[in-house]
Amino acid sequence: MRKLVSTLTGLEYPFERLEEFAENGEALEVVLPGVERARPRPGLRLWERFAEFLPFKQMEPRASLGEGGTPLVEAGAQLAAFSGLERLLLKNETQNPTWSFKDRGSLACVFMAQELGEPTLATISTGNMGHSIAAYAARADLKALVFVPEFAPSEKLLAMTIHGAAVIRVRAPDYALMKRAVLGLAKEFNLRIVSGNGPIRVEGYKLTAFELYEQTRGELPDYVAVPTSACGHIRGLFKGFRELLAAGLIRHLPRMIVVQAANNSPIVSAIKQGVKHVIPFTNFHTVAEAITSGNPMGGDEIIAKARAHGWLAEDATEAEILEAQRQFAQAGWFVEPATATTLCAVRKLRQAGRIAAEQSVLLMLTGAGLKDLGALQHQPFNVIESNLDTLRRDLERAHPRSLWR
Ligand SMILES: *Cc1c(COP(=O)(O)O)cnc(C)c1O
Numbered sequence: 001m002r003k004l005v006s007t008l009t010g011l012e013y014p015f016e017r018l019e020e021f022a023e024n025g026e027a028l029e030v031v032l033p034g035v036e037r038a039r040p041r042p043g044l045r046l047w048e049r050f051a052e053f054l055p056f057k058q059m060e061p062r063a064s065l066g067e068g069g070t071p072l073v074e075a076g077a078q079l080a081a082f083s084g085l086e087r088l089l090l091k092n093e094t095q096n097p098t099w100s101f102k103d104r105g106s107l108a109c110v111f112m113a114q115e116l117g118e119p120t121l122a123t124i125s126t127g128n129m130g131h132s133i134a135a136y137a138a139r140a141d142l143k144a145l146v147f148v149p150e151f152a153p154s155e156k157l158l159a160m161t162i163h164g165a166a167v168i169r170v171r172a173p174d175y176a177l178m179k180r181a182v183l184g185l186a187k188e189f190n191l192r193i194v195s196g197n198g199p200i201r202v203e204g205y206k207l208t209a210f211e212l213y214e215q216t217r218g219e220l221p222d223y224v225a226v227p228t229s230a231c232g233h234i235r236g237l238f239k240g241f242r243e244l245l246a247a248g249l250i251r252h253l254p255r256m257i258v259v260q261a262a263n264n265s266p267i268v269s270a271i272k273q274g275v276k277h278v279i280p281f282t283n284f285h286t287v288a289e290a291i292t293s294g295n296p297m298g299g300d301e302i303i304a305k306a307r308a309h310g311w312l313a314e315d316a317t318e319a320e321i322l323e324a325q326r327q328f329a330q331a332g333w334f335v336e337p338a339t340a341t342t343l344c345a346v347r348k349l350r351q352a353g354r355i356a357a358e359q360s361v362l363l364m365l366t367g368a369g370l371k372d373l374g375a376l377q378h379q380p381f382n383v384i385e386s387n388l389d390t391l392r393r394d395l396e397r398a399h400p401r402s403l404w405r
């Protein structure tokens with residue numbers, strides 16, 4: 001029987017549990033007995049091919065907005081040179097329906113709501129998750145309820161509201177207090193309020209690992225670098241790898257690289273300092289807006305996994321993040337600042353000799369650059385102002401005769 005098990009001490013709960021964490025605050029994960037006998041099978045969609053690994057009893061194809069199937073590509077010579085890594089790969093999750101990997105988790109949330117007959121998808125978010133939940137609720141004809149803090153930028157709210165979500169902006173002294181207040185009402189209103197690190201979303205993120213298994217024909221990279229906030233993505237990916245190993249489909253687990261902004265690095269700092277618990281950050285600011293969990297619930301699991309499996313951890317300063325965003329863009333990939341953190345992090349790990357030049361490293365491109373317009377004020381804006389009188393001269397300057405052929 002499928003169930004939820006807490007990730008550090010093994011407390012067990014029913015699969016349908018409304019709360020996303022154990023009473024002691026530990027993250028929960030789905031355990032499906034017999035997963036080591038699960039096998040991929042023919043099917044049109046990723047979740048149909050890997051259905052034996054998934055806990056859902058019904059998976060309605062109409063719930064999908066076409067998420068997944070994202071490109072796995074070589075980063076190319078420029079980024080290889082910048083990072084010092086010869087075998088640098090990118091998994092372009094910005095090509096999902098709402099331009100971030102969050103869509104894979106939202107699909108799982110819809111499967112869950114449909115199976116349990118729940119009419120509403122609810123979440124607390126400042127951006128990408130709220131946007132994704134709003135789109136998937138619209139697709140599945142469910143209600144979307146998104147709680148946002150006061151500081152949520154209005155361009156992110158626009159995306160939620162145009163999909164028809166009810167957006168409740170909550171004024172509170174800080175985001176953590178607001179979250180606690182909202183979650184405190186969940187039971188009374190019989191609401192499944194999903195966070196970025198719930199066990200159901202993790203089942204959706206796990207599919208990315210299966211997709212990588214297919215795309216690499218089982219030759220997974222040595223390292224997978226993930227910008228980390230609530231921790232759902234990184235643990236979903238790793239859960240997928242663990243299940244592939246348990247099923248005998250791969251022989252080694254890739255090692256994960258946890259990446260955070262230096263200004264807000266509750267997990268990376270703990271791993272670097274060799275302590276077991278999340279080091280909370282408050283009142284910080286970072287341009288990497290999508291990775292701002294300062295005290296992620298269930299984060300101790302990631303610290304324990306890093307220790308047990310030899311993961312790496314690195315941070316990125318504000319200047320490094322902006323530089324990496326430019327590097328990505330000049331190589332053809334326009335990503336948001338949170339995503340750019342991985343490039344400078346792996347470069348630092350390479351320089352420190354923690355990764356060898358010939359090891360293969362995959363960077364997860366988690367979110368698209370146009371999702372955070374505000375961050376672009378820090379980047380160059382090189383537009384040549386011209387008019388009909390100066391056009392010839394301006395063109396000559398932009399495209400000098402020396403370049404003509
Ligand atoms: C949500 C998000 C992350 C962090 O993922 P978690 O599952 O919260 O750790 C990283 N990058 C982008 C673009 C995101 O939207």
